[in-house]
Amino acid sequence: MPKPEHFVAPFDENEMAEVDKVKLNEKPSNLWSDAWRSLRRRPLFYISLATVLVILLMALFPTLFTSVSPTDNCQLANSNGGPTEGHPMGFTRQGCDVYARVVWGARTSLAVGLLATAISGVVGVIMGALAGFYGGWVDSVLSRLGDIFFSIPYILAAVVVMSVLADYRSVWTLAFAIGGFAWASLARILRSEILRVKSGDFVMASIATGRTRFSTLVSHVLPNSITPVIVYLTLSLGGAIVAEATLSFLGVGLPTTVMSWGNDISAAQTSLRTAPMTLIWPSIFLTVTVLAFITLGELVRDALDPKARARG
Amino acid sequence: MLMYVVRRLLQAVPVVIGTTFLIYFMVFAMPGDPILAMFGDKTPNQATYDALAAQYHLDQPFLVQYGLYMKDLFSGNLGTTFSGQSVGEVLARTFPVTLKLAAMAIALEFSLAVILGLFAGLRKGKLFDNVTLVIGLVMLSVPIFVLGFLAQYFVAIKWGWASPTVGSDTSIANMWLPAVVLALSLFTTSMRLMRGTVIDTRSRDFVRTAYAKGLPGRRVIPVHVLRNSLIPVVTNSAANFGVLMVGATVTEGIFNVPGVGNTLYQAIIRGEGPTVVSFVTVMVLAYVVINILVDLLYAVLDPRIRYA
């Protein structure tokens, strides 16, 4: 049988045929399985995942990591002492075990970071998306509301929230004080990105094919505007943990009975010149945690985004 | 365009009223009696207490206090601090200093973010990308007070490259150290935003088209990639600018900068409602103007964005 003449190249030389061929015996690919396939080839993914899991384990079950009490039996005789047997990271100014405090502090710091990020993330995404996409009076009202919240000095917010709720001072109130007033920045960033994205052809196409505007926003505009949101949120996880330290430094943080990296960093600040390790250890844990979360966030985002994946 | 600006300026009115109300309420809601604090560990006599409460209207209910304050505000009187100075004068003194410091810090932060973020995005996954990420993260995860004290001790005292405090000389030459500290503590988010958007932009059709047309990278990168990636980082830097206007408390304290941060912090801690509200009101106005400029800048950066 003669081959059809209108092929530019012989059929068996055309790579596209291979690409276009439907593999009937293979599971249909979808976003998640594609992402997983791309992720599992990257060693960085396993490293950051393992780190996050260890930190989570530390937060949930601190006694797995240390049997030393972080608060009891703090002896001033050990004040700012170096490492000794059973106390690998030495002692704080109050003579407490640094390693135990770092382990026990993971729970609070992680909770503050995650909660504050979640609060500012949810509120910020809703406000920013609606303002940017719908424009007009919706934009005016929501953006101006954002302006109001943005202008409240975070110290005032923290002082007010933490002292009004003095009897309930906890991770929750602190996360609320940090996250509840931090969403305005995120909303503005997302709004600006949506302003840029919504003029794209695919948005018009989506609406032209009969999708509602809201459905277009959720299924097309948001996914295409999410890059800065993910960047911002992974970083604000670290930012929130650090903000906790700064608020402790200003005296409006968590009660000193609560162990947290922020409280320890703030307390160790006075020993900066004499016993820097009491400050450096919690800082290392903080940095590594943030680094692990960011790396994980970036990898997952890359894996989910076919364009980015294609470019490696 | 002009209509848009006018409309935005009109919108500032409810923002200012909303902010003053919210902040006045927050200061009011703070537990603790500011008059008692004026006497330290001694309890004032009731007569003295009553006289002071009346002077600052603290004996009135919240709405009356707020009303009296707003009445003064609209007649141009920003109130008086507990130390007897006019809030307007205090603002006129401290605001320019903070504005200068914030402008220096943000200029530096923006440049760092754009340059490092652009190259990190272009070299995604390479050494430069990872090194800037780690440096950025260390800066992000070191609290500002630690960064400030370290910079002050080493740069200013040990090496003598700068004055450890600012004090009365608020020239650029005397304020560069706090500006650098602020910039370093802030640039990470902007840089990562820039990097992410650059990666995103590079895979867009118009960039592929530009390359396909045969344009060289040295033209595609600045014209197409850079310009189209600036919006998030501009937004974030503008937001940072706003934060610095009210929130550089710690840095201003460490370097003894006679700016807004310290005065505002003191006023908050002392519960000086009118002072806090007047300060924040001026900040809100500044922030509204910055936001309008930023929104106009969007249209310059991306011609598809239009304002009716």
Add this chain to the structure above:
Amino acid sequence: MKISKSVLGAAAVASASALVLVGCSSNGAETDSSAAADGGSTGDAIIKTNGSEPQNPLIPVATNETGGGKIIDALFAGLVYYDATGAAHNEVAESIETEDSQTFTVKLKDGWTFTDGTPVQAHNFVDAWNWGADLANSETALNSYFFEQIDGFSWDESVPEMSGLEVIDDLTFTITLAAPNAEFPLSLGYSAFYPLPDSFFEDPDAFGAAPVGNGIYTLADAADWQHDVQIDLSINDSYAGEREVQNDGLSIIFYASQDAAYADLLANNVDVIDGIPDSAMASYESDLGDRAVNQPAAIFQSFTIPQELEHFSGEEGKLRRAAISMAINREEITDVIFQGTRTPASDFTSPVIDGWSDSLAGAEVLEYNPEEAAKLWAEADEISPWEGTFEIGYNSDGGHQTWVEAVTNSIKNTLGIDATGNAYATFADFRTDITNRTIGTAFRTGWQADYPSLENFLGPIYYTGAGSNDGDYSSEAFDTLIDEGRTSLDPAEAAAKFQEAQEVLFEDLPAIPLWYSNVTGGYAETVDNVQFDWHSVPLFYEITKQ
């Protein structure tokens, strides 16, 4: 009581001292002073020191915090002044005489003038005091309570002229007290008792921004006060007192934190500072060498356990209070946490005050004694078993966290009970809970003397119903001894009464004494003859600059 609050984690109470450490040489300095005398105040030996923006107008009776106090003391001269050791010397007064400790006749020296040229006369004192005591001015005159002993003073109605003050002639006036008080003349060096020129009464507001005084230094121009930045004082050529100034002026730079001031000292940007930040306590002596200053001061630190606090009243309360006191290792805390910048307390006053003693009966309750503490605590448990947590309230904007934690750890380790600090975000919040008696825990208390007297550490705090008796302590025995001491004409006998009164306090422990704050400070290589006085402030006029 002057309030000193520093922000950003600096230590709470600025410190001071009274022991002589640097001999005040007057040899090379005399040429300086004569130069200053004829050359006016334009020399370049300006002493730069740390301070903070005054919180009130610069009016003596309106100033109740250390930022303004430091400036006021430089600008004004009173009837008496205190030397480094706290001994009072006549300044504007020629003599202060009394026969019954109730009526005092004050004779002034001739030749004193204010910087506006008007003479300092009897009516300048009487008018100033009357103005300060008048209820009509009470929103400005925050320190009006200093006049409450004077006959005719009222908290209920405006009294423009108190009956207890009488001008006899230009240079003589009499003071009559409502009740005898032998210690009254001692307090006359305090800033509330400074004189005011006639121009003050015409426009107090304007005066507060550009004060006119009669002291060693003067604010030559209101523009020399750069708010929130610094205030530049020049020499007052018309000062007529015996304290000889050895420099050409004083620049007080306002710092937001002690850390910033210390950084400037290390960089030689400031000459003398009167506070060492927490972060430098371990290193300042090696940083500064013999230019470091650390000596006891008239500041007493304690925490108060309210009388009605559950488990802390009656016999059980006495046992528990003593147990808590003996459970605190003051020696170790002052050594490790404060690096020796506090001195463990051995009474309720201060070692810089005449009549202080470290061997009062009952003082052993201040010594660390874990066995005895545990024993007393167990005895108390037999009366009523302990449960819950022992808490010490404090304001977290004053740098107290470190020691509160150390103290509660010491109690926890010794008694085996839960003990923690309870932080208040703001000082206002903290004081409100104390004033309203709603605090429900022990709380931090501190006292800095206004004038060098034992009584000033006791009467205002522990006397039944006294203004600062925040723990509501009441003891007939104590009150009687204070009354006897106040009316005693013999200083030695008065001191004995006050010591005896403290022995009552050791029994009841209304407050648990902790330590005396030292004055810590330092000076740069550029200056000499730096001496800190009993009140924690350097004697600026003595300082010489190369």
